[in-house]
Amino acid sequence: MTSLPVVPDAGDIDALREAARRIRVEVVRTINTVRVGHMGGSLSEADVLAALYFGAMRIRPDQPHWPERDRFTLSKGHASVGLYATLALRGFFPVEELLTFDQADTRLQGHPDMTRLPGLDMSTGSLGMGISAAVGMALAARLAGSPSRTFTLLGDGECQEGSVWEAAMVASRYRLNRLVAIVDHNKLQQFGWQGTGHEDRLPPEEPGELVSKWSAFGWRVLEIDGHDMAQIADALASATSQTDDRPVAIIANTIKGKGLSFAEGQYLWHVKIPTPAEFAQAMAELGEPVDAEAAR
């Protein structure tokens, strides 16, 4: 297990797809090994994280505190395994360390802890907060005259938190056009409202609701297929082009548990742990040779 080579060109869509595949493999391997972690959201966000960390973001993994780096906050902090897999593969820390996730003395705390792991720009985990910190970073960059851009990734369930809209209001008021908020719109939250019966859970928002809300708050909104790497890369290129003075929201339509046929769209996979058979199937579906030791 090694980190991936740096992608030289954000337009190299195949390389970004391979990064996303590897992120999913490490997410499943990590959760299967340590038997904890949020699987569904870590899989739905994998393509966006690949496009950010292997494409759009200006970062230096060997200089995690480089002042002019682009910032990222995982506002949906519970999907930390996805971010950890991304950072490891990008070269911030050894991929092997992923298997320490949530164990005693680990740098990979259950939710991101910036005091422990270089490469994390903010500690998050209580929903609705990472976007506020991102607004602060964008304001700081403007005051400091830094070219740094700020990205934050929210969940669609998280957008029920009122503080998200406080942040959206202030970002718009300050015309923070170097701030990009991406919503991982996987249409499921942990439990949510009941649909036709107990097993049928309704999406956190009505169709179109996120686009209209972010637009109403004064953001430039792009809606994409959050699993189509070309669309993601194009959206991030547009979002960072400062075509006008508005902050940018990317509504990424995704599937919870994306990549594992048995988990896709299943709300219980928010935190479910795979059985040995499910792990083997997952690795096969992700195109990864089954690791006999890990599957045991």
Added chain:
Amino acid sequence: MTLPMGRAMREVFGETVTALADTDPRVVMLDGDLGTSTRAEIFERAHPERFLQMGIAEQNMLGVAAGMAASGFMPFISTFVAFAVVRPLDQIRVLIAQPKLNVKIIGSYAGLFVGAAGKTHQIVDDISIMRAMPNMVTISPADDVETGQAIRWAAAYDGPVYIRLVRDVTQRLFDDAYAFDVAKSVVVREGTDVTLISTGAETPRVVDAAEILAQTGTSCHVLHVPTLKPLDVAGIVAAANKTGLVVTVEEHSIIGGLGGAVAETLGEHSPTAMKRLGLQDTFGESASNADLLDRFGLSSNRVAEQVTAFLAQRARR
């Protein structure tokens, strides 16, 4: 003889942070639409580019402060204690205290004096909450002199600090020779019969109470505790041992605040008979400042009465 009136702490807040910003480009002021009340408006006039209006959205304001601190700025928060501590408490916990970010939360309108706004704006448990928060330095200055020094200390310290300030003009306890030390409590009067321990703007009233008690032959040892965390354990134990009887006095709930902190300290290090004066597990209410102090037993006369009663009760044992 009573202590003279000083200047309002909030005026000192506006002036001191403005002066800090003159020489420190990291200093920014985040205001929750109360700058005219907290006197952060002084900062806006001097440094408009670093005065960041956050609107009536305090949860976001504390989160923005965390993000700016993570990028090297030193945000000062301008709002009332009610909206600086209680409303955005989870943002303070997760985004500021846990990562130990360099945010200065300066809560104005601490205690009962909130301009006749009543119980919604009177937060009587902010000390309890903030001193229980890991990594959070918690300071309750006695007067305008100590306020200015505490703010300057906070700016020199790298980490989260909470300072609670009183809206209205209060009595001045210290002169310009005073030197605030975050690690130290201050003996403001020597005595032999009973130890009075106080914090914040209550301390000058307690000093006046000691003067009243002296007229009837009771000698009070008075200790001012400006820093609730880190707590000066040795200073509190020494003051308690001086007389063997302790009365704590605070414009705050007796649960978890100064009284709670002193009880914890003495229970562990030097068990001492004590009485806690302050809000007795109740909320505030609307009334004039004088009436509020009288009603909650915090005026000099009421403190003196209660100390006398406590001593009489102890003498009957």
